Amino acid sequence: MDWQVGISLVVIIFSCFLWLVKGRRQTSYDTIRKDAKIPNGTNGLPLLGETLEFMASNYTTTHVSFMRKRRSLYGKVFRSNILGRPIIMSTDPEVNKIVLQDDGRTFVPSYPRTVVAVMGETSILSMTGDQHKKYHGIVAKFLKAVPVMERVAKEIEQSMELAFRRWKDKPQIYLQDEINQITFEILVRMLLGIDPGQEMDLVRTEFYELIKAIICIPVKFPGTTLYKSMKSKEKMVELIKEIIRYKVEKGQDSVPMITTLAIKYLTDHPAAIKQLREENLELKRQKIQSGEPYTWSEYTSLPFTQNVINETLRMANIVNAVWRRCLKDVEIKGYLIPKGWCIMTSFSSVHLDEEIYEDPFKFNPWRWEGKGQLNQNNFTPFGGGQRLCPGYHLAKMEIAVILHHFITGFSWVEAEPDTVTTFPRVRMKKKFPVIVSPISD
Structure with missing residues (x-):
C-alpha cells in the first residue's frame, strides 16, 4: 500500500x-x-x-x-x-x-x-414517497424524450469531429480525459443552449403559470394567481435543478468512464474489436450511401455494440x-x-458472481447473445425499482454514439499499461494513455 x-x-x-x-x-x-x-x-x-x-x-x-x-x-x-x-x-x-x-x-x-x-x-436522491415518484417521473420523461435524444446524438457527433482534429496532431492522448472533455462540451451546450419548443416543453406549462403573476393582485393566498404562480416557480426551479443535477453528477462522470472502460476492455480482445468495428462500419457505409443523417435509434439498434456496453456495465460497476x-x-x-x-x-x-456469470472476471460480450430481455435481478447497473436511474436510456445511447465514431475512425494501442481503480470512484489509474491512428473505410 x-x-x-x-x-x-x-x-x-x-x-x-x-x-x-x-x-x-x-x-x-x-x-x-x-x-x-x-x-x-x-x-x-x-x-x-x-x-x-x-x-x-x-x-x-x-x-x-x-x-x-x-x-x-x-x-x-x-x-x-x-x-x-x-x-x-x-x-x-x-x-x-x-x-x-x-x-x-x-x-x-x-x-x-x-x-x-x-x-x-431537496435532491431527488433524498426524496421519498410521492414526492420522489413525481420528480423521478418528470426527469425520466425529459431525459428519454425523442428531441433530447436526437439533440444529444448530434452534439456528440460534432464533439467527436472536433476531437478527431485534436488527436491527429498528438503522439498520444489520455483517453479518459478526452472523453470527459467531449461529454463536458455537450453538457455546457445543452445547459446554455436549450432550444425552445423541444427540450423545454416539459417546463412550458409551469412557465406560463409563472408569468401570469407579473401583473396580478399581490395576494398570496391558496387559490390566488400569485400563490399558484409561486408554486409553479418552485416546481420549475426544482425540475431544472434535477435535470442539471442528473447531467452533472451522472452524465459527466458515468458515461465517459464506462466508454473509457469499454475501450480498455476491448484493447485486450482483438476479436471483439473486429466484430464491433465491422458492425459499426456497415452502419456508417449505409449512411454515406443514403446521404441521410444518423438517428439516435440507429446507434442503439446495433446488437453487438449493445453487448459490449452491457458487458462493460457488468464489469465496471x-x-x-x-x-x-x-x-x-x-x-x-x-x-x-x-x-x-x-x-x-x-x-x-x-x-461478478460465478454462479450467475461464467468466468465473471473475463470480458466476454458474446455472453449476452440470444439473451433477449435481460434478467433484471442479475443485472442492475442502473439500480432498480422506483429509483431506477431516470436517464439510463440516454446514457446507453451516448456511449453507443461515442463508440461508433471512435471505432470507425481510429485504431489504437496502449501507450503504457494501465489499471482500473475503484476508490473513491471508478477510474483509470493513469487516465488510459493511448496512441491513436486514423483508419479508412
Missing part, C-alpha cells in the same frame, strides 16, 4: 471516529430481540467494526474481495459493522430486488453526508451498491433486518 493510500486511510479513520461515536448512541445491538434471526456475521473491531478492511478492499483490483470472503463464511446475506453501525450486506439478487422495489414504506435512502451536501437536501435504512423490523427470505439498521444491496457482487 503506497503512502497516498496510507494517508487517505488515516484521514478516513479519524473522520469516521468522530462520526461513529455519535451514531453509536442511536443504534445498538442491544436493541435487537433475542430471538431475531439476524444474518450471521461479525462485529469486527471495537468502534471501527470492519471499516478498515472494507475500505482497503476498494483499493484493490478485486474490490469485491471483502464481500466474497464473507459470503463464503456466512452466506449470501450477512451482517457487518461499518463506521460503528450495524449493517446487513446482501449479495443475493432476490433480496436486492425486494429492497429496490420497496415504495419507501420500509426502506429509505441512507447516503453519506457528503452526498447530501453536494446534491442538496460504476454504481456498485445502494444503501437503505430500515424503518421497521422486516423479514426477507428468513433474514431479519432490524429497524434502524442499514442494508447494502451489492450490485457488483451479483455482477
